[in-house]
Amino acid sequence: MAKRRQVPGRSTLDKDLGKFTYLEEAGQFVARSLVRPAAGLIFLVLAALLASLYVGTGPGGIAIIAGAALGAYMAINIGANDVTNNVGAAVGAQAITxxxxxxxxxxxxxxxxLLAGGEVVKTISSGIVQSGAMPSGAAFIWVMLSALLAAALSVNLATWLNAPVSTTHAIVGGVLGAGVAAAGFSAISWQSMREITLSWVLSPLISAVIAAGFLAFIYEFIAYRQNKIAAAVTWLPVLLGVMGGSFAAYLAFKGLENVVTITLGRAAAAGLVIGVATWAASKPLIRRRAMGLENRNQSLRKLFRLPLIFSAALLSFAHGANDVSNAIGPLSAIVHATSSNDLTQTVAVPLWVMTIGAFGISAGILLFGPRLILIVGKQITRLNPIRAFCVAISAAVTVLVASWFGLPVSSTHIAIGSVFGVGFFREWYMQNSKRRAAYIAMKAGENEVVKPKLKATPEEARRRFLVRRSHFLTIIAAWVITVPVAALLGAAIYKILALLSL
Structure with a gap:
């Protein structure tokens, strides 16, 4: 074997010091990689301490403390995996950093x-498993603990694999599997499951249609007009008014229900007033931002950046209102079961429980959010601020309406449905829109009749697709796999806990 060549002028001490330097750098790298998991673990400990302060020496203290830690773990995973649904489109369009x-x-x-999550929490905690069918209150508590752990583990694994999945599917599957393991299939409220499943099927379709509708409106009335900047000054405040009004109506009807009772009619009236006020207030702002802009698409995208940021905030609010139930719904049920023998009563949501869910999601976003945040924004179809605005507002409206009716929909599938709606509509519009064809002909200075295009070959047609078809398989796989995997894991964890408690 050839001898290792010695570096001239380098002493043994220098080489030893170099080895220590490499070890130090390696240690720093490992330490940095452990900072975020350590911070997450600290949050779990704080959640358990908060629960211990609430429980004191009361009954079921260990179950509540364990449920608080698992609820915090689930909340962190929700923030880490679902953050792509909220701001992925805005980041993919390069509207925000x-x-x-x-x-x-x-x-x-x-x-x-904190403001609007209570209604959906009640659905997750008491709408899936019929608590009266449980063999005992202890069995019901084991079911909720098993569901939390099963869902958290499955979402954690998906995040590690860079796969955005439905955290709602995970928690519903966990509750379903643990409930069946505890009391058989009769313990499941199949009517609630039918409603939830129907909302899973319909919500991405509805969001796709809404997103396509917004994009069609923008194309027809703004983007392909001769003076698109003037059209944007006219119509962009209207879109902002619609968004602000729908957000205000929802907040008035659901977000303030614990403070004051507001009927649906009054909430709609409040939304109308706020919508008109938003329209009026945004008109001078959009007009000022449009001053000096050239009549081109790049300028139009600048006008949509600020509304896109607002829509991303609205979608984040909607996500918190809807998906907090996935973390603290079972925890609320555990707290209720330890303090009441009547498991059929409506489950109340203590403020400290809601706090764990709210701040747990935020912690997951800040600690682990960047890992998946670009998947929805860039890997399905190309987005710019205009298309991302349509995705965000469509997803926000769909999630808000679902939360309004207490349906735990999948925000992941809603967001992806909106992206697909935008992408497929663009494909159709580019091939079939007479307005777009006339606009392109005008920009090219063609005053003669536009020559008909030759029919594209199948291979050429596939290259013109603006949406990656392979993502359909990914979505279907996530749809099919998430629920049964979480259910089997929940059933297995319940059996283990039941054996350990003997």
Whole structure:
């Protein structure tokens, strides 16, 4: 074997010091990689301490403390995996930076969970498993603990594999599997499961249609007009008014229900007033931003950046309101079961429980959000500020309406459905829109009749697709796999806990 060549002039001491330097650098790298998991573990400990302060020496203290830690673990995973649904489109369109996206998502997710998350929490905690069918209160508590751990583990694994999945599917599957393991199939409220499953099927379709509708409106009335800047000054405030009004109506009807009772009619009236006020207030702002802009698409995208940021905040609020139930719904049921023998009563949501869910989601966003935040924004179809605005507002409206009716929909599938809606509509519009063809002909200075295009070959047609078809398989796989995997894991964990408690 050839001898190792010695570096001239380098002493043994220098080589030893170099080895120590490499070890130090390696140690620093490992330490940096452990900072975020350590911070997450600290949050779990703090959640358990908060629960211990609430429980004191009361009954079921260990179960509540364990549930608080698992609920915090699930909340962190929700923030880490679902943050792509809130701000992925905005980051993919380069409207905001990664740091800005994380701050917006963390703040508004927590606000949505605290102000408007109660209705959906009741559905998750008491709408899937018929608590009266449980063999005992202890069995019901084991079911909720098993569901939390099963869902958290499955979402954690998906995040590690860079796969955005439905955290709602995970928690519903965990509750379903543990409930069947505890009391058989009769313990499941199949009517609630049918409603939840129907919402999973319909919500991405609805969000796709809404997103395509917004994009069609923008194309027809703004983007392909001769004076697109003037059209944007006219119509962009209207879009902002619609968004602000729908957000205000939802907040008035659901977000303030614990403070004052507001009927649906009054909430709609409040939304109308706020919508008109938003329209009026945004008109001078959009007009000032449009001054000096050239009549081109790049200028139009600049006008949509600020509304896109607002829509991303709205979507984050909606996500917090809807998906906080996935973390603290079972925890609320555990707290209720330890303090009441009547498991059929409506489950109340203590403020400290809601706080764990809200801040847990924010912690997951800040600690682990960047890992998946670009997947929805760039890997399905190409987004710019205009298309990302349509995705965000469509997803926000869909999630808000679902939360309004107490349906735990999948925000992941809603967001992806919106992206697909935008992408497929663009494909259709580019091939079939007479307005776009006339606009292109005008820009090219063609005053003669546009020559008909030759029919594209199948291979050429596939290259013109604006949406990656392979993502359909990914979505279907996530849809099919998440629920049964979480259910089997929940059933297995319940059996283990039941054996250990003997």
């Amino acid at each position: 990664m740091v800005q996206a994380l701050v917006i998502a963390a703040f508004f997710d927590a606000a949505g969970a």
